[in-house]
Amino acid sequence: MDSSYLKQHSQSADANTMFDGATLTDLQKSLLAKVDEYGIKWAERAFKYDREASFPTENYNDLKEMGFLGLCVPKRLGGIGADYRTYTLVATRIAYYCGSTANTFNMHNANSLWTAGMVDDMELTDEQRASHENNRSIHYANMLAGKIYSQPFSEGSGAAAGKHPFGTITTRKGDGWIINGKKIFASLSGSADYYGVLCTEDVPNASLADTMFIAVPADAPGVSVVGDWDPLGMRGTVSRTLIFKDVFVPDTAQLMPRGMYIKAASQYPHMFMTLTPCYMGVAQAAYDFSVAYLRGEVAGVNVKRRMYPTKQFGIAEMYIKLQQAWxxxxxxxxEFKRNPSRAERMRAYACQYTIMEYCAEICAAAVRVCGGQAMLKTFPLERMYRDSRCGALMLPWTSEICVDRLGYGLLYNENERDD
Structure with missing residues (x-):
């Protein structure tokens, strides 16, 4: 499809990311502008990735060329040094053009975002700090060299939601670790160079405190990718199943010091919101497509439909939800910070829920307001509609988990229990 309408209508995305506002830094503005240089190509390639359920390799080649594989790598270690807020803004703009690219890009960046400033601010021993600096320097250098990292979470149990320890087990052996287990819905499977695996150390009475975060090379003996990938939406994520069978990795594979992951997870809850920007960007894209479509500005649509009151009403409803979400x-x-207040944590759950649900509602409304022709696969809307339904299912904060935690957190004070 000819996506040239985006050249004009991306100004709508600019307005909502406050592109011209004083709240954006020069770095944030330059990074968003850089995405726009490549974005239309990504929007046009998205049809192929969706149709084939294939990984957006060409887009990742662009991201490498842009230096974005080091987006969240600290500047002193050669990266761009994007902080949490900067990453989320950039991710919304990538998703504006291709949801699957933004979804998978989140998995890559979490491996640097989580292991940089968050760990630096934790209480570490001198030995832990020195070891972590050595280990992450290796992995950051890999990213800067163009290596792609993934972050498989799900196991088909409650582990990813923090209900109990991960079933993937790592056992100490010599100067390294042996990993055994399975991850399902493992985005970038078969395309990542490293898998940032969350696993449980093999110790007596293991708990969540024994979670380890380890980078496993995709070509390590014992790593295999199995199963098909033919989902409803986000098809370009290629989230097949990963099997780890007696996979050995050295000590330097640790992405966080032992015992630090669960402490970071409890002290930085916003770290689990990094998929939210993807669906914020998709919602914006669906709205902008609808406006362009009704104005007759999309290639292949020569009829204006903006004069009908029902269309105007539909667009107004979409806009209201979009602004609420933004x-x-x-x-x-x-509000990202260490140990946020209770109110800030509740607001984070509300944000995740709102954006995941509103994205789906905005895309559904776009289908209705644009009408039958817009549902053809020659247009991006039907893909956005399918992609939007996946957000509510994304661990570790699915919509259901957010509502559960909100309901409990709003009615109970910290450490309060019923008699």
């Missing part, structure tokens, strides 16, 4: 997004992503 407002909450901007507030919550600006």
């Amino acid at each position: 407002a909450l997004f901007h507030r919550v992503t600006s």
